[in-house]
Amino acid sequence: MKISDFSAYSGVPSDTIRYYERRGLLPAPARKPSNYRMYSKDDAAQVRFLHDLQSLGLSLHQLVTLLSICDEKKSLSLDDESFVDTILGDLEARQALSDRLETVLRELKAGEKCSDVAWKMFGERNAS
Structure with missing residues (x-):
């Protein structure tokens, strides 16, 4: 084709x-x-x-x-495990941000003010 x-x-x-x-x-x-x-x-x-x-x-x-x-066709080496762990860590961080964004978007959709939503999205992250 x-x-x-x-x-x-x-x-x-x-x-x-x-x-x-x-x-x-x-x-x-x-x-x-x-x-x-x-x-x-x-x-x-x-x-x-x-x-x-x-x-x-x-x-x-x-x-x-x-x-x-x-x-x-063999078990993972230590380097391979470290590589996979790095990707898993990156995915977990992205998932946490995605979850946070989903919560904020649902709150925005439910009628919260944009300034409150922006603070929740970015303010809390900077405070931690």
Whole structure:
């Protein structure tokens, strides 16, 4: 299928798909004699997974490292565990901020004044 069709199917922009291929995050697909790429459903799942991880704030370096750890058939090394712990810590911090934002937005929707909401979002964080 054309990359534009694969992009529509996977929900990931064509430029991003090509970038993942160049960086080795996605294997270069087989090609038809017409030079169109031939993608599978597994390729679509991989592209969506990578794109979702990036949307969670993981860097390309982290993606490459995480994929290499996942591909290994052995237990995690101490360095791997430390890497995973770092990502977990980052995710926990983002989740805490997301939870806080959700609470504030619900309060705003319930009629609280914007100044009160802004203080709750930013004032408490600076006071701790």
